[in-house]
Amino acid sequence: AQSxxxxxxxxxxxxxxxxxxRCNYSSSVPPYLFWYVQYPxxxxxxxxxxxxxxxxxxxxxxxxxxxxxSETSFHLTKPSAHMSDAAEYFCAVSDLGSSASKxxxxxxxxxxxxx
Amino acid sequence: GAVVSQHxxxxxxxxxxxxxxxxxxxxxxxxxxxxxxQFPKQSLMLMATSNEGSKATYEQGVEKDKxxxxxxxxxxxxxxxxxxxxxxxxxxxCSARDQTLSPHEQYFGPGTRLTVT
Numbered sequence: 001a002q003s004x005x006x007x008x009x010x011x012x013x014x015x016x017x018x019x020x021x022r023c024n025y026s027s028s029v030p031p032y033l034f035w036y037v038q039y040p041x042x043x044x045x046x047x048x049x050x051x052x053x054x055x056x057x058x059x060x061x062x063x064x065x066x067x068x069x070s071e072t073s074f075h076l077t078k079p080s081a082h083m084s085d086a087a088e089y090f091c092a093v094s095d096l097g098s099s100a101s102k103x104x105x106x107x108x109x110x111x112x113x114x115x
Numbered sequence: 116g117a118v119v120s121q122h123x124x125x126x127x128x129x130x131x132x133x134x135x136x137x138x139x140x141x142x143x144x145x146x147x148x149x150x151x152x153q154f155p156k157q158s159l160m161l162m163a164t165s166n167e168g169s170k171a172t173y174e175q176g177v178e179k180d181k182x183x184x185x186x187x188x189x190x191x192x193x194x195x196x197x198x199x200x201x202x203x204x205x206x207x208x209c210s211a212r213d214q215t216l217s218p219h220e221q222y223f224g225p226g227t228r229l230t231v232t
Contacts, residue, residue: 032219043208043225044159051219090158094219102149103210103221105159 002027002093004074006106014114019063019078021109023091026072032094033074034103035065039087047089050074061085086113116142119211121224128199128231136194136227138209145211148192149221150184153206165192199231 007022025031033050048059055067065076074091091106118141128134138148147166151159163179165171165186173179181203183195192211196203206228210221 036223041228044223046223094221101219102161102164104161105151107158 004091004106012112021076034092036090117222119224125228133197138192140211143213144189146214147212149210151208
């Protein structure tokens with residue numbers, strides 16, 4: 001069964017600083033990987049996804065993530081944090097090999113931005 | 116495209132009553148729908164998966180008699196919380212997939228906040 005582990009339940013960075021949110025996956029088959037953002041009392045918004053094409057994936061709002069098979073990682077980065085980036089971020093995995101695939105979420109990382 | 120709606124967006128009900136939440140795919144056929152539950156400051160936990168016209172498959176630990184899922188058409192799935200109790204208060208999010216279009220994409224609804232008093 002596939003799973004994802006998000007390291008750090010809370011990350012705080014200064015406005016303008018680099019954002020790095022960590023995610024490691026476990027999957028017995030090639031995975032699909034996702035990053036979602038959730039603002040308070042709202043649903044999920046897809047930031048980006050890895051689908052076995054390019055290992056460096058660019059998403060919305062200036063975010064990107066790099067798939068590293070050797071490290072089983074899919075960390076999310078943004079060069080310069082903005083106040084509006086403050087939210088909850090979820091890494092998620094889905095397996096490619098099953099027609100009954102489903103998306104499983106990590107525990108989430110709350111990103112705070114300091115002025 | 117690929118819009119999923121949920122109704123209601125929030126609901127308050129009394130303990131012991133049942134409440135139904137609807138999930139609709141607005142511009143595609145949802146061959147598979149998923150129901151997730153999210154407690155405050157926690158992640159989304161998959162409750163069940165349903166394919167149109169079939170019985171739902173529940174995740175371990177989810178009571179199928181308490182959380183009734185119906186996926187009677189390719190655009191509508193409903194989750195009924197029966198005999199609701201305060202511990203059922205949560206944020207319920209559905210997602211939908213069109214197996215023929217993209218077998219691994221799931222499109223998420225905006226969520227329904229349930230409060231049981």
